[in-house]
Amino acid sequence: MSFGFxxxxxxxxxxxxxxxxxxxxxxxxxxxxxxxSATAGxxxxxxxNPGVDQVQVSVTDxxxxxxxxxxxxxxxxxxxxxxxxTGGAALDVGATILSGTSGAVPVFIRIDTGAGAPQxxxxxxxxxxxxxxxxx
Amino acid sequence: xxxxxxGYADIAAGTADGLVYYWPFxxxxxxxxxxxxxxxxxxxxxxxxxxxxxAAGLVGNCRDASAAxxxxxVSAFVIDPPDDTQPxxxxxxxxxxxxxxxxxxxxxxxxxxxxxxxxxRAYVYDATAGVLAVEYGYLYAESAAASISDGTxxxxxxxxxxxxxxxxxxxxxxxxxxxxxxxxxxxxxxxRHASKFGAHFYDPIVRGVxxxxxxxxxxxxxxxxxxxxxxxxxxTSIVIDVSGGAGGPISLPLVITSASAAQTIxxxxxxxxxxxxxLSLPMRISAIDSSVVGGLDGAAGWAAAPGGAWQxxxxxxxxxxxxxxxxxxxxxxxxxxxxxxxFAFLPASTLQPMSLTGxxxxxxxxxxxxxxxxxxxxxxxxxxxxxxxxxxxxxxxTDQLQEVFSNAPRDWIxxxxxxxxxxxxxxxxxxxxxxxxxxxxxxxxxxxxDVAQSPRVLPWRGLPRTLTVRDADVIxxxxxxxLPSRDQMRTRIDVRAQYRYTxxxxxxIVAAFNKPFAYYASYGGPGTGLRLLQxxxxxxxxxxxxxxxxxxxxxxxxxxxxxSGVYYANPPDFGGYIIPPDVAxxxxxxxxxxxxxxxxxxxxxxYEIAVTxxxxxxxLGGPVAETxxxxxxxxxxxxxxxxxxxxxxxxxxxLVGDVSLSWQPAGAAAADRDEMLRxxxxxxxxxxxAAQRTGRVRWSLPARPDIWLDVWAQIESGSVRAAGKIVExxxxxxxxxxxxxxELAIAVGLxxxxxxxLPSWSLPSVDAPDDTRPVSAYSCEIGDYVGGDTGSAxxxxxxxxxxxxxxxxxxxxxxxxHQLSIRxxxxxxxxxxxxxxxxxxxxxxxVPTYLLEIDP
Numbered sequence: 001m002s003f004g005f006x007x008x009x010x011x012x013x014x015x016x017x018x019x020x021x022x023x024x025x026x027x028x029x030x031x032x033x034x035x036x037s038a039t040a041g042x043x044x045x046x047x048x049n050p051g052v053d054q055v056q057v058s059v060t061d062x063x064x065x066x067x068x069x070x071x072x073x074x075x076x077x078x079x080x081x082x083x084x085x086t087g088g089a090a091l092d093v094g095a096t097i098l099s100g101t102s103g104a105v106p107v108f109i110r111i112d113t114g115a116g117a118p119q120x121x122x123x124x125x126x127x128x129x130x131x132x133x134x135x136x
Numbered sequence: 137x138x139x140x141x142x143g144y145a146d147i148a149a150g151t152a153d154g155l156v157y158y159w160p161f162x163x164x165x166x167x168x169x170x171x172x173x174x175x176x177x178x179x180x181x182x183x184x185x186x187x188x189x190x191a192a193g194l195v196g197n198c199r200d201a202s203a204a205x206x207x208x209x210v211s212a213f214v215i216d217p218p219d220d221t222q223p224x225x226x227x228x229x230x231x232x233x234x235x236x237x238x239x240x241x242x243x244x245x246x247x248x249x250x251x252x253x254x255x256x257r258a259y260v261y262d263a264t265a266g267v268l269a270v271e272y273g274y275l276y277a278e279s280a281a282a283s284i285s286d287g288t289x290x291x292x293x294x295x296x297x298x299x300x301x302x303x304x305x306x307x308x309x310x311x312x313x314x315x316x317x318x319x320x321x322x323x324x325x326x327x328r329h330a331s332k333f334g335a336h337f338y339d340p341i342v343r344g345v346x347x348x349x350x351x352x353x354x355x356x357x358x359x360x361x362x363x364x365x366x367x368x369x370x371x372t373s374i375v376i377d378v379s380g381g382a383g384g385p386i387s388l389p390l391v392i393t394s395a396s397a398a399q400t401i402x403x404x405x406x407x408x409x410x411x412x413x414x415l416s417l418p419m420r421i422s423a424i425d426s427s428v429v430g431g432l433d434g435a436a437g438w439a440a441a442p443g444g445a446w447q448x449x450x451x452x453x454x455x456x457x458x459x460x461x462x463x464x465x466x467x468x469x470x471x472x473x474x475x476x477x478x479f480a481f482l483p484a485s486t487l488q489p490m491s492l493t494g495x496x497x498x499x500x501x502x503x504x505x506x507x508x509x510x511x512x513x514x515x516x517x518x519x520x521x522x523x524x525x526x527x528x529x530x531x532x533x534t535d536q537l538q539e540v541f542s543n544a545p546r547d548w549i550x551x552x553x554x555x556x557x558x559x560x561x562x563x564x565x566x567x568x569x570x571x572x573x574x575x576x577x578x579x580x581x582x583x584x585x586d587v588a589q590s591p592r593v594l595p596w597r598g599l600p601r602t603l604t605v606r607d608a609d610v611i612x613x614x615x616x617x618x619l620p621s622r623d624q625m626r627t628r629i630d631v632r633a634q635y636r637y638t639x640x641x642x643x644x645i646v647a648a649f650n651k652p653f654a655y656y657a658s659y660g661g662p663g664t665g666l667r668l669l670q671x672x673x674x675x676x677x678x679x680x681x682x683x684x685x686x687x688x689x690x691x692x693x694x695x696x697x698x699x700s701g702v703y704y705a706n707p708p709d710f711g712g713y714i715i716p717p718d719v720a721x722x723x724x725x726x727x728x729x730x731x732x733x734x735x736x737x738x739x740x741x742x743y744e745i746a747v748t749x750x751x752x753x754x755x756l757g758g759p760v761a762e763t764x765x766x767x768x769x770x771x772x773x774x775x776x777x778x779x780x781x782x783x784x785x786x787x788x789x790x791l792v793g794d795v796s797l798s799w800q801p802a803g804a805a806a807a808d809r810d811e812m813l814r815x816x817x818x819x820x821x822x823x824x825x826a827a828q829r830t831g832r833v834r835w836s837l838p839a840r841p842d843i844w845l846d847v848w849a850q851i852e853s854g855s856v857r858a859a860g861k862i863v864e865x866x867x868x869x870x871x872x873x874x875x876x877x878x879e880l881a882i883a884v885g886l887x888x889x890x891x892x893x894l895p896s897w898s899l900p901s902v903d904a905p906d907d908t909r910p911v912s913a914y915s916c917e918i919g920d921y922v923g924g925d926t927g928s929a930x931x932x933x934x935x936x937x938x939x940x941x942x943x944x945x946x947x948x949x950x951x952x953x954h955q956l957s958i959r960x961x962x963x964x965x966x967x968x969x970x971x972x973x974x975x976x977x978x979x980x981x982x983v984p985t986y987l988l989e990i991d992p
Binding site: 001003004005007008009010011012013015016017018019020021022023024025026031032033035047060068072073101102111113116117118119120121122124125126127128129130131132133134 | 408410412413414415416417418419420421422423424425426453454496498500507508509510511514536539540541542543544545548568585587588589590591842
């Protein structure tokens with residue numbers, strides 16, 4: 001699949017993982033990634049009802065009950081939207097996402113680990129589930 | 137409304153279709169034929185129709201009398217109405233198919249109606265040319281030639297609605313009239329106007345007419361409906377709906393075609409079976425202790441940099457190679473430059489070194505036992521190198537700054553970077569990286585990618601993160617200060633911009649020569665005779681005014697002729713002369729003519745603006761200058777514009793006077809000029825600002841991985857107080873000892889600590905051109921010169937421009953040629969030559985200054 005997450009709006013830098021650092025008890029850490037494809041002539045749609053159902057970006061937890069809860073992560077389509085976003089809630093990003101820089105969808109992420117001992121959490125992932133890629 | 141296929145009609149009362157009579161002529165035999173809607177019968181009236189027979193018609197059978205017809209035979213297919221009292225149809229349609237074996241003029245095709253002259257008649261008007269004529273009330277229509285021919289079926293249709301009557305032949309309208317009328321079929325068989333097909337009652341000429349599919353409606357059919365009846369010449373039977381409903385019987389003709397061979401229609405169907413997929417981006421969230429990034433707000437200071445051992449975490453395409461690292465790990469970062477990293481490792485197995493290039497690298501520094509890991513670098517391997525003796529592979533990595541910006545959409549750059557950009561300043565930029573740098577040149581900010589490779593625009597002041605560094609934090613002896621050199625600083629930027637466009641100009645001038653009657657005929661007083669001059673002639677004026685090089689005659693000249701009459705001297709005994717009525721109009725006392733011309737004048741506006749820092753210039757003892765420039769040029773109009781008044785843009789030239797239009801099309805308008813100037817001025821200010829902040833304060837401290845270009849640092853050393861933005865740095869981790877340091881530098885400039893922002897410029901303007909010209913610029917030279925008189929000078933064709941005449945009855949010498957010449961005014965050089973307009977200004981500005989105190 002050519003679609004993926006990128007660090008930049010030009011879709012130059014595909015992300016293999018997303019490293020985020022937050023000071024314990026400090027301000028939440030905000031990040032911005034782009035969902036898109038640098039391959040021309042592609043589209044991404046939900047497999048349930050392509051072109052009708054929304055493609056969703058969600059937060060998945062590889063080890064529920066331990067590590068960091070998905071509620072520690074908020075998603076929004078704008079920086080301002082993070083304020084009212086609900087931790088752990090999936091984000092609708094459109095019924096069809098076209099490839100190319102003009103079709104890239106910015107996904108704003110806010111992580112708040114809360115109080116606790118310094119540690120590294122690797123149980124959470126950003127995910128786009130059950131989608132199909134096809135030619136435009 | 138069009139009939140459905142098959143010719144559907146609804147005869148129920150009040151329905152739209154309104155079929156009232158229909159004779160299909162489909163009987164298999166017999167002398168009568170049925171009307172199948174209202175029961176109106178029909179038969180061969182009075183006699184046997186010669187040759188009448190049932191034959192195969194256009195649709196089903198027809199009545200055909202075309203086989204044996206003799207001139208003078210009287211016959212017709214007569215329509216017999218069931219009820220004489222039925223009302224006439226104020227709106228109707230009559231339609232039938234007919235075929236005449238041998239066209240003969242005035243052969244009647246049909247005659248319908250009885251209403252005192254309101255009957256419709258169609259007949260052959262011109263047998264040779266194949267013309268059919270139709271008459272109904274005021275309607276008279278003739279078909280085009282060759283519309284009907286021997287033995288060929290044709291369809292006649294006549295309609296009458298509330299306004300118009302129309303005639304159609306073969307579905308095509310051949311005439312119409314806006315009169316109204318009424319029609320009903322004839323009363324009885326003995327009536328003169330019995331409705332009939334194929335005969336004229338009074339002059340019963342029958343020429344072998346075959347008829348088929350005749351019908352009448354109580355409304356005017358529309359052209360599409362008539363076209364349905366015509367059915368491309370194939371005709372159609374009319375299906376009758378007797379249900380009275382809007383629906384009713386539906387006819388579905390079956391067309392069965394025997395194909396020569398079986399065929400297959402194929403539509404490839406491409407079915408892609410795909411499995412729903414999931415995109416996943418693992419998150420590595422490091423929650424670190426506040427102590428390792430303490431003091432960032434600066435207010436309380438930072439007591440001391442954290443010490444202790446560090447370890448590196450390095451992944452190569454997601455594979456952790458931390459335990460195979462060796463030597464040092466270095467990470468560099470600087471404003472407007474790519475972040476780079478370097479590390480060395482021993483591969484676990486045989487490795488193709490070239491395969492490393494482009495592979496993703498992630499580097500983090502973690503404290504002690506691996507806690508407080510902080511990302512340091514994310515990017516790709518740019519240049520791997522191998523130490524042949526040890527097999528160690530050393531990788532130099534980049535975060536792809538330039539590549540990221542090269543791929544960034546311009547609208548994203550416009551929004552993220554801001555600033556100004558103008559093509560005349562930067563030229564056309566195909567590369568977005570260069571485009572971004574051009575915009576950045578007008579913004580007091582830098583760019584870089586953060587540790588996650590996301591682009592960031594970093595202002596030079598007003599950064600959200602601050603850091604206070606004290607003596608205790610600094611590694612001994614590492615603090616150094618580099619002040620800007622004179623060569624690095626700038627005290628002024630000389631901006632020179634040119635804006636070039638075309639001024640479209642027009643001028644109207646007058647050529648006038650007018651003399652009183654006495655000029656041409658005068659007498660010297662009592663006892664003297666008349667003094668007569670040769671008159672100008674109308675033809676002479678016409679020739680002289682017709683062509684004036686470089687000018688276009690606006691209109692025919694206005695010529696004043698003398699009145700005819702008899703003119704006497706005083707006293708009359710001394711003579712007189714006569715201007716006859718037929719001669720007077722050929723003579724002239726004077727004339728007035730107007731001309732105009734158009735031309736283009738190139739205008740160059742030059743702006744010379746010095747943006748200066750006066751105080752610094754004074755301090756340095758003179759200017760340290762740099763220049764910047766740009767040229768904006770508007771496209772010119774066609775050269776034909778000057779020669780052809782019809783070429784756009786329009787310019788209305790006054791009768792006498794000047795008009796001008798500055799040709800400044802979109803993209804090169806005055807607003808674009810101003811944007812060019814503002815772009816240059818913004819860049820000049822940023823350049824001055826940048827030149828003053830070339831000083832650097834450098835220091836090293838135990839590793840602070842979190843410090844990056846988004847930090848404003850204040851140095852509080854015993855001997856130095858300085859503040860500025862972090863502009864470059866290097867983190868070094870020695871893997872053998874676990875020692876890590878951060879080498880940092882801030883930019884400092886002129887001392888003072890004062891804020892200053894980008895000025896809002898007040899642009900100088902050039903003076904408008906002075907178009908005031910003397911009256912002579914708008915009038916032609918036309919003098920008057922009299923020869924043959926006492927004292928007349930010899931003729932000089934170079935100087936005697938105007939009307940040259942002679943005393944007719946004089947006794948002097950030096951006769952002149954009787955002529956008229958006109959000299960147009962010159963267009964002055966200042967009007968025609970390129971125009972240079974200049975504006976100069978010196979704008980004193982200030983730039984932010986910095987905390988920079990040294991107390992040895």
